[in-house]
Amino acid sequence: MSTVKLWTDADVEQNPRVKAVFDDIRTTRKSDFVNNMWRALANQPDLLEATWNRLKQVMVAPSALDPLTKELIYLAVSTVNSCSYCLHSHTAAARAKGMTDEQHQDFLSVLTMAMQTNALATAMQVPVDPEFQA
Amino acid sequence: MSTVKLWTDADVEQNPRVKAVFDDIRTTRKSDFVNNMWRALANQPDLLEATWNRLKQVMVAPSALDPLTKELIYLAVSTVNSCSYCLHSHTAAARAKGMTDEQHQDFLSVLTMAMQTNALATAMQVPVDPEFQA
Amino acid sequence: MSTVKLWTDADVEQNPRVKAVFDDIRTTRKSDFVNNMWRALANQPDLLEATWNRLKQVMVAPSALDPLTKELIYLAVSTVNSCSYCLHSHTAAARAKGMTDEQHQDFLSVLTMAMQTNALATAMQVPVDPEFQA
Amino acid sequence: MSTVKLWTDADVEQNPRVKAVFDDIRTTRKSDFVNNMWRALANQPDLLEATWNRLKQVMVAPSALDPLTKELIYLAVSTVNSCSYCLHSHTAAARAKGMTDEQHQDFLSVLTMAMQTNALATAMQVPVDPEFQA
Amino acid sequence: MSTVKLWTDADVEQNPRVKAVFDDIRTTRKSDFVNNMWRALANQPDLLEATWNRLKQVMVAPSALDPLTKELIYLAVSTVNSCSYCLHSHTAAARAKGMTDEQHQDFLSVLTMAMQTNALATAMQVPVDPEFQA
Amino acid sequence: MSTVKLWTDADVEQNPRVKAVFDDIRTTRKSDFVNNMWRALANQPDLLEATWNRLKQVMVAPSALDPLTKELIYLAVSTVNSCSYCLHSHTAAARAKGMTDEQHQDFLSVLTMAMQTNALATAMQVPVDPEFQA
Structure with missing residues (x-):
């Protein structure tokens, strides 16, 4: 409610x-x-x-990213923010914009990959390589 | 360190x-x-x-999503998780995979759009429409 | 449950x-x-x-901040933590302490403003200006 | 960087x-x-x-909430989002808008109170009382 | 759903x-x-x-940490991520692995302690002591 | 600073x-x-x-959980909250309380496991099984 x-x-x-x-x-x-x-x-x-x-x-x-890519970015943010409403509305939107089951699986795989490496880099406080700062 | x-x-x-x-x-x-x-x-x-x-x-x-889309999902997750290391390494990766300035601007715009509507839906505890549950 | x-x-x-x-x-x-x-x-x-x-x-x-201001800080934290119970109980508390519809709108506007600039500063890893460190 | x-x-x-x-x-x-x-x-x-x-x-x-209250809401969001840049810039802004040491202490006390009750309500999955839904 | x-x-x-x-x-x-x-x-x-x-x-x-300790780490992560499903399934798992009421109280106490000191260290941007970096 | x-x-x-x-x-x-x-x-x-x-x-x-278990719960919370100060101080504390390299690896493995299943349960909005609610 x-x-x-x-x-x-x-x-x-x-x-x-x-x-x-x-x-x-x-x-x-x-x-x-x-x-x-x-x-x-x-x-x-x-x-x-x-x-x-x-x-x-x-x-x-219309913009530099296609509509489905924008929905996937939206879904990634909504997952980490644990926004139930947003996940329901934008999963529906992603499907309406053509998301296939294979793309959904891929999205979930990248999402969980990022979640785990984020936690590792943070837990170990890995310093940024000078190569990435150039 | x-x-x-x-x-x-x-x-x-x-x-x-x-x-x-x-x-x-x-x-x-x-x-x-x-x-x-x-x-x-x-x-x-x-x-x-x-x-x-x-x-x-x-x-x-190779998979159902192209390499740049996967990097943008990664960056979205890393931003909400506030992972400094990941943002440096994967912004570099996104650029290496061809991200243009226009795409970067688009990414940041979608990211901030999601952040604000996530907060609104959560703060007001908006109930999921039955239309999204079908 | x-x-x-x-x-x-x-x-x-x-x-x-x-x-x-x-x-x-x-x-x-x-x-x-x-x-x-x-x-x-x-x-x-x-x-x-x-x-x-x-x-x-x-x-x-009684303390240095008035009761309504304290409820708004509480609601801001509860939104980012996605705490459904807390949002229901403390929105009720804020109203009991006199929050008007205009103040609620203002709260939601500041909340979403902070969400988007937080994401921008983090995604771009903006360095703190020396002026803020003085 | x-x-x-x-x-x-x-x-x-x-x-x-x-x-x-x-x-x-x-x-x-x-x-x-x-x-x-x-x-x-x-x-x-x-x-x-x-x-x-x-x-x-x-x-x-100018709006329904005074400038300092808006900065405190901003700081609350920025803390939970762990936005280092935002905490530096908006703590400076809060001071410029008159935040006293007592108000800062009060802000930090409410912030930590919310953090702990958020975690308790979430960890125990406390159901929303019907009284808050009216 | x-x-x-x-x-x-x-x-x-x-x-x-x-x-x-x-x-x-x-x-x-x-x-x-x-x-x-x-x-x-x-x-x-x-x-x-x-x-x-x-x-x-x-x-x-079997590994270097006992099964209950692993469940408590799981529950801590799930609380901060506000994962309702995970809190239900892993509280049940922790009980099945022998968690007592006293241990549950202890878990909740440490959880809330960490939440509040996390917020304090972040809000005040406390610099890491050189002693911790050795 | x-x-x-x-x-x-x-x-x-x-x-x-x-x-x-x-x-x-x-x-x-x-x-x-x-x-x-x-x-x-x-x-x-x-x-x-x-x-x-x-x-x-x-x-x-002294309490129902041993000192090292409490530190690991603390570290789990601090990682998800991205609290750099807390990760440095409490990783040092965990080591002072006897954490071995094998236990640290185990901690990191459980942490990343929870991060990924949290994201999956949230992204797919998996409903809680009645079995967990009993």
Whole structure:
């Protein structure tokens, strides 16, 4: 259960700023479905606008990395941060953007490889090689 | 300064198991340079072998994700885990595998986007939409 | 579901040390409600006493920071640690101590700002300016 | 040592977009000093602009929380994320905004209180009380 | 709800590689019960094999640390990583390996002690004493 | 460099409360060496007393877990929290309490095993088996 109210479509209709963001989400995604993240953020219109506008720019607009790669980076961060909501929403997004079972296995393998070498380098406080600082 | 001894090449010569791993690192990477991570792990031959063998399989062998994508996942994990050594070694690796400045900017943008929405979803304890559970 | 037994009031009656802490919680908070955190800690009487005594001193006694500011620091830590229980209990506490919707929005904005600049400073391993070390 | 180039003032002069942000930082802060965070972000002009503009809005503009409270939230996040750069820069900022030694002690006490109860609630998987979900 | 399919015993029967791992889990643990972790990993046969083989070597085979100590290290890591599944499965494992209530209390006390001194050392950026570097 | 002043022995002489704690540290540890953690905490006498008193009770007094096991739990937490100071001071402490090279290797192996299975359980959001909830 969330610590803030989740806005229904009826609530959204009452607030023009929030409604404008919800309309843009629906138009951009070509779907009527607006997920709970935005229904929670509707309580904070400034933050809702800032977050959606930035997300649209970073995750939706074409850029130097392809959409699936961006979702995998997102999933990696969300795993280490233990964000349950984000893992559900962005695993779905990765699949919608074409992630195959083989790519998912590869992602999980790299993720766990990084987790273990991170812990080793930190536990042993390995000093950075001068070669990496050049 | 590390919490364990860093093995020199002369130390490595004295231990056949460690030497075999160092030889394989040099052959696999086609370079004489062996970075400090392995010089620290040389104190634990079992763990050295297990870590190198798995790394070779996950990060070096061809797989469903391209080498640069794997490095970006690695960097994302290393950032959230705040692993200084890993960030230096794998940023160098990402560049060696062709990461452009535009891709680096994109990586940092997705990373920070994920960090902020992770915090929002967690702070507000947003419940997972049934649509993501299907 | 918890990994330890949650003590009922009837259980508490059987253990004088635990009962003394529960009585003090009720007296200090002027409420009969004792939340699950303490019902879980009741299994470890030493730790129960140490935790409650310290919490009373840090969070309840008047000090240099006002009660709401202390709750916001608590919520910031709980978010990064992804502690679901703590986010529910301390968002309720922050509201009880007067947090407005505008302050909640501000808290979430600062939280996400810190998350993204933390990630940037770490990912790029930005060296500390000498000016900050003075 | 950073994983990206730190831009000198001479470098900044060559890039109008970066120069505009640096000028705004100097004007807003009424100081000629521009810290390394921005000299690292100068490599990514889009991200530099987005980060500075958001920071100015969240941390500099007047809002529902006072400037010192915002710095303490920032420091709490930076501690859990183990961001060395951020702890140095924002402890300096908190002092510049009037943090007393007593407030710093209070901050550290709340921080450690949250760390330990977070760990307890998580380790024992304490279920959220229905009273907090209302 | 998981983000991947959980394999039933009937599913496992259809895949010889997965079945071989499940058989080995049952034989090694002398129990017919195979927990959900492995039913989720069954989607990634390579990763399933690698994870189980390493787990058997590290957690099951006799080594320099006794089985309960290994479970307590596991629980400490799982708490800081906020891994709900791992806390449930390994608290059960620690109990099966003889953890007493007094030892559990001790574990929780050390865990919280480390959490608070970690935060203090990080927040104040305490420099490492030369005595620890020798 | 720390964000607070590190107290010299001459500073300590000027403050009776701080001096009492430093004297107790020296007596308890049977050594004249007082490490930087306490020299940083000297700025906050209340917190210094609370932290030292609790540490003495948890880490020094005999209890249900042996001293080395407690150090290993401490090191596990410190690794995941990426606390450089704590890793240096407590690896030294673990060695002083008899940790062998084989035990260190074992510790690192369990640590990395937990890191990878934590990430897998979280990334796949594996549901807790009813068997673990009994």
